Amino acid sequence: MKLMHIKNYLFVTLFLVFGFATAQAQTGNIQGTISDENGIYVSGANIFIETLNKGTISDFDGRFTLVGVPEGTYTLQITYIGYGNVDQEVSVASGETASVVVELMPTNYQLDEVEVAAQGLSGQAKALNTQRTNLNITNVVSTDQIGKFPDANIGDAVKRIPGITMQVDQGEARNVIVRGLSPQLNSVTLNGSRIPSAEADNRNIQMDLIPSDMIQTIEVNKAVTPDMDGDALGGSVNLVTRTAPQGFRLSATLGSGINFITDKRNLNASFLVGDRTKDGKFGWMLGAVIQDNDFGSDNIEAEWTDEFAFTNAEGEEEELEVNPYTNVAEQRTYLVQRVRRSFSANFDYQFDANNSIYLKTMYNWRDDRENRYVLAQEILDAEDIGSDDFTITNGIPTRFPAEIARETKGGIDNNRNQNARLEDQRMQNYTLGGNHLWGNVKVDWFTSYAKASEERLDERYAQFATEYTVINDNSDPEFPIMTAANPGDANNLSAFEFDEITNETQYTDKMTSIFLSMLKFLRTFLEKEMGP
Incomplete structure (x- = not known):
């Protein structure tokens, strides 16, 4: 029974589609692309036929479509912020689609002693037009x-x-x-x-x-x-x-620098090349980027409390009300190497004015190697603090016994980890789609596959611990610090005992795939009546 309903639905839909297209046989369509002076497609441009009071706007690929246009010759008025207006003549034949290619040029306005040039605005003008429409x-x-x-x-x-x-x-x-x-x-x-x-x-x-x-x-x-x-x-x-340009385009950048925390170099390089065949049907764009950044950071992390507890002479736990102070303080050093790579390949092919397909691909891969060194200091529990083990000055504990831990985060020594914690994250996306125009009916479809993954191989944490009395200095709330009451305690590494070590491997991947097809009756949904 359900199968019969599906068949009937498909039959009715196809009947409506082809019936609607046939009903418009005495009219034609206009489809075209709009690009700037560099051959880059522009979106959000206004396309208007004044005599018919009919118009539309270009999409992200610079494409536009006008349907149901009566036979004859018309003037397309193209307007775009930051560019000169263009009047393009086009002839429409019954049952056919006229193809138009429009190139916009930036305009200069001469004022008294002030010259306003469109060069600096050209890129963001595309965004402003899209945002406005x-x-x-x-x-x-x-x-x-x-x-x-x-x-x-x-x-x-x-x-x-x-x-x-x-x-x-x-x-x-x-x-x-x-x-x-x-x-x-x-x-x-x-x-x-x-x-x-x-x-x-x-x-x-x-x-x-x-x-x-x-x-x-x-x-x-x-x-x-x-x-x-x-x-x-x-x-x-x-x-x-990035999409394929109207003509040959080559862009490359190379840069380097030094990070003053690690005294190591940074490297950035990118390469972009694209072109379109002479007949304008096949376009391609290839891109690659690599960024190798060796950097580091130092920070202080602390926890605050207004409670203090100890064990009195009678062996009972006693709590005191004190002003807020840091009961936990950590000094951390991070050494990080972040290598980011990205590859992209985009293609499109225009069969005719009514049919085109495209393929867009991207692969991103980031290696994040990190070594973290921590000196953590935390006040002992009440049962481990005697009445003579601490000092309170002006309502703030300024001396007390603490547990001291030295922690490291790293990994194994091989070609991938390089003796550091390695976070290997990747993201890839592949999209195949097409645009088709059948009379007054437009079909847009695309199918895509995307995958993201994270791998952490042999991630290791090690900790060594000891106890000694610390001086707690909260005079600068932004940078609280704990130091050993006896400096020799902090420097006596042999007093630190092995506490724990963990070794963990993680792998996660997620995938999405979709097929989407959109059937549009352009006369109803896409066309807008707008002023020139």
Whole structure:
């Protein structure tokens, strides 16, 4: 019975589709692309036919479609912020699709003693046009705007958008927070395809996996629309990779520096090349990025309390009310090597004005090697503190016995770990899609496969411990410190006894795959009546 219903539904749908297309046989369509002076596609451009009061806007690939256009010759009026207006003549034949390629040029405005040039605005102009023409609350940033800042990964670039903050790891932005909502309540997509998390215990997307050089546009949707996943309460971040240009394009960067904490060099290199065949049908874009950053950090971590307990002469536990003081203090040193690699290959093929397909791929791989050294000092429990073992000055404990621990975090000595804790995170995404126009019906489809993984091989923690009396100095609340009452205790490493060691191996991978097909009656949903 259910099979019969499905067959009937398919028959009715196909009947409506072809019937609707046939009904428009006395009209034609216009489909085209819009690019800038560098051959880069632009989105958010207005395309308008004044005589028909019919118009639309270009998408992220610079494509636009106008359907149901009567036979004849018309003038397309293309307007775009920061660029000169273009009037393009096009002839439409019944039952056919006219193809148009438009190139926009930046404009210069001569004022009294002031010259305003569009060169600096050209990149962000694309983003502003897209932001202006989107239906929901959106912020869009282009690759040219990203390049003005020294952001190594895409997380550092996203945090510059209004309403966005990031959770930071070792100085690099990692997890996105939209409008104050935690990272697990937001979603991240790559070319509209969902990216899985590489970590096992959460759904946070590691934004520092992707170098900023690999992304063409960042689109932050702060109001989720019906065509998006419904699990993003805060918002959705869509990363658009670079597409094939209209002509040959080559870009390369190389940079280096020194980190003054580790006195080691940093290396950054990127390579981008793309072109399109002379007939304009086949386009390709290849990109590769490597970033090798050897850095470190020193920090102090402390816990505060207003309670103090000890054992009195009668052997009973006694509690005292004191002013807040640090009962735990840790001095930490981190030595980190972060190697980030990314590879991208994007292709598209235009069969004719009505049919095209594309393939977008990206592979990101980050090795994060870390050695952590900790000197941890914590006040002993009440039963281990006698009435003569401590000193309280002005209501603050300034001397007391503490447990001292020296901890190390590292790994085994091999070619991969290199005697450090290795966090191997990878993310890959492959998307195959197409755009087809049948009369007044447009079919957009794509299928994608994405995988994220994290591997930690032989992660080792070791701890040695002892006890001695410390001097607690809280005179500077921002930098509290505990020091040995007898300096010789801190330097006597033989007094530290082996406490514990752990060795752990972890592996996590997550995969997502999707096939999505959208059937659009363009006359109803896509066309907008707008002014020139």
